[in-house]
Amino acid sequence: MLCLLCSFVAGMMSSTAGTVIKSTGSWYLVYLDSGLSVECRMKGQLRIKGLNTKNTNPLAVGDRVDVQLERSGDYVISRLYDRRNYIIRRSTKLSKQTHIIAANIDRAYVMATLIEPRTSTGFIDRFLVTAEAYSIPASLIFNKRDLLDEELCEYVEALMQLYRGLGYPCWFISATDEKQVNELRQEMSTQVSLIAGHSGVGKSTLINALRPDLDLRTGKLSEAHSKGMHTTTFAEMHRLGDGWIVDTPGIKEFGIVDLERAELSHFFPEMRERFGQCRFNNCLHLNEPGCAVRDAVENSEIALTRYECYLAIINGDELEKEYD
Secondary structure, three states, rough: HHHHHHHHHHHHHHHEEEEEEEEEEOEEEEOOOOOOOEEEOOOOOHHOOOOOOOOOOOOOOOOOOEEEEEEOEEEEEEEOOOOOOOOEEEEOOOOOOEEEEEEEEEEEEEEEEOOOOOOHHHHHHHHHHHHHOOOOOOOOOOOOOOOHOOOHHHHHHHHHHHHHHHOOOOOEOOOOOOOHHHHHHHHHHOEEEEEOOOOOOOHHOOOOOOOOOOOOOOOOOOOOOEEOOOOOOOOOEEEEEOOEEEEEEOOEEEEEOOOOOHHHHHHOOHHHHOOOOEEEEEEEEOOOOOOHHHHHHHOOOHHHHHHHHHHHHOOOOOEEEEOO
């Protein structure tokens, strides 16, 4: 009898691994490797052991964790595994806190629109810099093609030529176009894909097109400012074939976190390929003589918008706001 009781207790306290697929702040939905999804809270000891206190979210969507079933019948997260990578940003301009958007990502897609709302190239570039810093392959999705006139379409094509030249695959789509969505579905169905951008750029609309059975809530733009209104409140992962899509709340500002001035240029591919060409090994590409990067900007070999973004970050203007 005693042995049976011991076995029962041991079974209750054993751990099983899984992935956090939804975070609501205090509770987490974990998809166990067995295929079961369970709601969990974070174990107190895990909280004490010191996850980074600067983070607003100690656990993020995509995190690999161990889960235990307690005697009370509640599931608790007892262990956080090392992250392979993650996308992180500063919470607000004046805050020292950071927010991890998602972890263990195979590819990050920054979704942008030229109108309703407008996404600045500065926002795009800050996102790409962060993806580079944490070794996450990145792509761009320019949405709402159906709303653009010929001139704006040509501008998008020019932007895509720029970013493709830097090694970033680009998509120019309407999220309501079934053929274009099917092509994206084929790419995303074998990987963990993060989709991020401002509110109103069409993230939830695209995910609904990729997975019509989800029926995610979408919102209208604010008539007063043509800004997107948040419809996704918490980050959440959704199955797509053999892969996952990470849907994220709209990001108003993207703050660069924990990058040293001396290493910032490492995360601009067009600057990285000119390493060793400057006169000084510690060149910051500001006002130093013999700077290969500034020469490339003057010769239009590096886009001025990209260099201006680099200057803004290195001079301490860490945030690129929505609709600047």
